[in-house]
Amino acid sequence: MQAVILAAGMGNRLGKYTKDNTKCMLPINGRTLIERALDALDIGGIRKCIMVVGYKKENVIAFLGKKYKNISIEYVSNDIYNKTNNIYSLYLAKDYLLQDDTLLLESDLIFEEKLISDMLQNPEPTIAAVAQYESWMDGTVVKLADDNIIASFIPKKIFNYDEKETYYKTVNIYKFSKEFLRNIYVPFLEAYSHAMGNNEYYEQVLRVITTLDQHELKAFILTRQKWYEIDDIQDKNIAEVIFSDTASERLNRITKCYGGYWRFPRLLDFCYLVNPYFPTKQMFNEMKAYFTDLIASYPSGLNTQNLLGGKLFGIDDSAILVGNGAAELIRAAAATLRGSLGVIYPTFNEYPESFAENKIVPLIPEGFSYSKKDLSIFAEKCDMLLLINPDNPTGNCIPAGDILDLLDELKTKNKKLILDESFIDFCDFDGESSLLKQDILDKYPNLIVIRSLSKSFGVPGIRLGVLASGDKEFIKKTRSHIPIWNINSFGEYFLQIIGKYIKDYRFSCTELIRERERFKKNLENIGFLKVYPSQANYLFCQIKSNITARELAEHLLEHNDILIKDLAGKKGIPDASYIRIAVRGKEDNDKLTNKLMLFYKQL
Incomplete structure (x- = not known):
């Protein structure tokens, strides 16, 4: 068994990283792609490798020489790499293909070493590595028939997203038997190249072969094996997360992404907070139906967004501001308000980070719990008081009646209350918990209510996000810090149609409350968690x-692709033993519970 690696391309989309070097020399966490590939081949027992080089070939040859560890290396030069595609590079190596069973791979891949060994140990003589199609993938996909036979290759131009669940992406690693290469592939490669020219792709030849009544090309379906194809700078960033050298490094890298976890489809996110039961399928379908119109149209300005936000909460549009998430509104409010702000720690970092450090008055309550009386005493020390209710990250909650009493006290002392109700709809207190009502805003101009819709509405x-206040001068000044077009068309349309789904939304909150209590009991039963x-x-x-x-956190991410919130180092957290776990759907919650139970048994 030998290997052929195609490494002639220029890799223009990687910009500065390939300006003076070829793509296979790209370092990922300190090791080049070609080193990683050759290490995997060496471990798999491959002793001969043919590299087709072109762009900056002298760098590759100088770096690797004629031998890498136990692998002898021979080079084939594609001198017109800038005028041809990879079918020509492979064509140049056709004489080598006739000599032995061959692993064919491209040089812009990163993959775990086990993948090569798994393919070599597979009893099928001719296989293509494939993976279930996911959102980050690009390029050729295949459809499979019985016994994992590759039924057809689907090129980009006829890709049908309605059928994406049936697609498998080619990983661009193949194992070919010498008989397949000699009797089928190489003759077709020569004929196709002569007929179609050199500006094609070698997978087109495989596509033709799969149209034969009988062929032996089968799929080797990846399950847990990690891999990534690197075409641009974002791919490099993602690959550095996936292939971090240590669990600690991987956790650091992925938390610094601050979201965007759809790029990591295997990741189960218990860190970021969202309602798993809303929107409904019907609401999603309605938004999909108008996707083209929305993406091709400008959104309305802030006046219209405020009308829509006001309609949702029954608030006059002059008393509300709609923001690009609560974070935008917090920053705008901080730029408007004057005086000291009392902050209860631990807290949502966006608030203390938005206000000047010398204006923050901290309070760290005992046992992470506090009452109206505690808040009243604390309010004496500051001009404004921040209350996140329910609190983040503790989940502590103050009843609405107690907050109204507190507002009466603060009003007489000319003090403001910033009330963040981003999670209030998950509160199961008897009676109404939210103070986001016009009559309350009118009565208490010292009240500022902020809500993130992202978290509760899923x-x-x-x-x-929305910000509301009966203080019209404050609203006017805060608005001056917000762009007139801060909400995109999808956000506007969501606000336009949400009224039709409010009943479904309220039901989703009830479902989450029920699941939260079930999940809490299961976590407590594990035996090594105190759940507040x-x-x-x-x-x-x-x-x-x-x-x-x-x-x-490192263990769960490394072994289970589960992300939780490590609270160590957060102000107000006394030691390194505290975590926050999002409530997801039952299946996901049970998976985390089971993994925690298994981990606990191994301690």
């Missing part, structure tokens, strides 16, 4: 063992 990708009461869509937990939150 649309974090749309980015929506919560009125939000997350659970605040203390680890009752000799491991740290960081160690648990």
